[in-house]
Amino acid sequence: MVSDPWDAVLERIDDAAKLTGVDPDVHRLLRTPRRMLEVAVPVRMDDGRVEVFTGWRVHHDTTRGPAKGGIRFHPELTAHEVCALAADMTFKTAVAKIPFGGAKGGVRCDPRRLSLAELERVTRRYTLEILPLLGPDKDIPAPDVNTDGRVMAWLMDTLAITQGHDIPGSVTGKPLSLGGTPAHAGATASGVLTCVRASFAALDVPLPGSRAIVQGFGKVGGTLAFLLASAGMRVIAVSDVGGAVYNAGGLDAIDLSDHVSATGSVVGFVGGERIDESDMWGLECELVVPAALSGAITEEVAGRLNAKVMVEAANGPTLPDADPVLERRGVVVVPDILANAGGVTASYFEWAQSRQGYAWDEETVATRLRSSMDDAFTAVWAKADTLSVSLRRGAFALALDRLAEAIEARGLFP
Numbered sequence: 001m002v003s004d005p006w007d008a009v010l011e012r013i014d015d016a017a018k019l020t021g022v023d024p025d026v027h028r029l030l031r032t033p034r035r036m037l038e039v040a041v042p043v044r045m046d047d048g049r050v051e052v053f054t055g056w057r058v059h060h061d062t063t064r065g066p067a068k069g070g071i072r073f074h075p076e077l078t079a080h081e082v083c084a085l086a087a088d089m090t091f092k093t094a095v096a097k098i099p100f101g102g103a104k105g106g107v108r109c110d111p112r113r114l115s116l117a118e119l120e121r122v123t124r125r126y127t128l129e130i131l132p133l134l135g136p137d138k139d140i141p142a143p144d145v146n147t148d149g150r151v152m153a154w155l156m157d158t159l160a161i162t163q164g165h166d167i168p169g170s171v172t173g174k175p176l177s178l179g180g181t182p183a184h185a186g187a188t189a190s191g192v193l194t195c196v197r198a199s200f201a202a203l204d205v206p207l208p209g210s211r212a213i214v215q216g217f218g219k220v221g222g223t224l225a226f227l228l229a230s231a232g233m234r235v236i237a238v239s240d241v242g243g244a245v246y247n248a249g250g251l252d253a254i255d256l257s258d259h260v261s262a263t264g265s266v267v268g269f270v271g272g273e274r275i276d277e278s279d280m281w282g283l284e285c286e287l288v289v290p291a292a293l294s295g296a297i298t299e300e301v302a303g304r305l306n307a308k309v310m311v312e313a314a315n316g317p318t319l320p321d322a323d324p325v326l327e328r329r330g331v332v333v334v335p336d337i338l339a340n341a342g343g344v345t346a347s348y349f350e351w352a353q354s355r356q357g358y359a360w361d362e363e364t365v366a367t368r369l370r371s372s373m374d375d376a377f378t379a380v381w382a383k384a385d386t387l388s389v390s391l392r393r394g395a396f397a398l399a400l401d402r403l404a405e406a407i408e409a410r411g412l413f414p
């Protein structure tokens with residue numbers, strides 16, 4: 001069983017290399033992250049003690065453009081996970097056809113145990129430690145798990161103070177007051193919705209009335225539940241770290257969101273009954289969306305799914321051993337590197353606006369996002385069809401073709 005996230009990425013790269021017959025030199029290049037910085041993040045805590053956290057920033061590949069990827073704060077973050085997530089960004093930006101390479105970073109810390117002032121000091125010190133890597137033409141961070149616009153604002157401010165001038169194109173997912181782009185906050189969820197619509201249309205499954213289950217009710221899952229319900233779907237079950245709620249007639253996404261804002265969890269929601277997350281996976285439905293952390297869809301969970309389509313809103317939710325089980329059971333999987341590319345695509349639009357010094361209107365951002373996600377879906381579907389493989393294998397193969405073309409065009413220095 002492959003449970004190490006970096007090994008899992010290597011397995012997918014190796015598979016794509018075999019499928020496409022890519023130049024072995026290109027294959028070897030992509031099996032090794034270009035650079036990886038591990039830093040100590042010493043922070044004075046509110047009680048006067050100094051805590052030393054560990055942080056990372058990894059550039060997996062920068063052939064197609066500056067390194068791009070989020071920063072996450074999580075107590076179980078590891079170097080291998082950051083490398084794997086950085087590689088996923090390389091493949092995601094290639095699938096989305098946006099001019100970026102792949103990066104990821106983060107700090108191993110539990111933000112729920114930090115005061116706001118401690119969180120700010122962690123962010124600013126971490127930024128200072130990874131400073132040599134950052135810049136609008138080098139590496140552009142964005143929010144990820146447990147980070148948001150506020151964290152991005154601190155990051156951008158730290159850069160501005162240390163460099164002596166503002167660099168708005170150095171960060172995406174910024175607050176609107178600092179040049180963020182309107183659709184950024186909901187961009188991942190709306191990109192997921194585009195993939196849901198496109199996959200249902202391709203499979204001839206009607207969206208209205210279809211049943212959906214969503215794992216995770218955070219930044220992506222919470223918005224998505226609302227978007228799915230607005231599109232006419234019945235969101236029959238939702239889970240978060242506290243547990244799961246179920247309503248065969250459909251959960252009211254707005255009431256549920258109010259309940260989560262008030263209590264911190266979906267558990268206890270009066271508009272549904274409590275069920276175990278393990279039972280939720282087996283519910284009969286048309287759509288299942290893992291929108292939480294990686295590794296949720298194990299071989300065992302895959303064996304119990306009763307869904308037609310799975311759209312991966314989270315990064316790396318499916319373990320490699322689960323893929324053949326999903327294929328055997330006929331579950332069509334829209335892979336993470338396509339399904340959640342809406343976030344980084346909106347980041348690209350924000351970066352372009354920051355560098356132009358000219359804000360696009362909200363409708364322009366939303367329309368371009370939809371059409372970019374539609375194009376990516378169509379290209380992946382066509383590639384998978386040509387190769388007669390799953391959408392995941394097709395997406396990696398498509399990305400690898402685009403990467404190989406760029407790597408060959410640049411050549412190797414010296």
Ligand code: GLU
Nearest residue numbers: 069070142144343344347
């Ligand atoms: N964290 C998001 C992702 O994993 C967005 C990254 C970005 O915009 O750079 O795709």
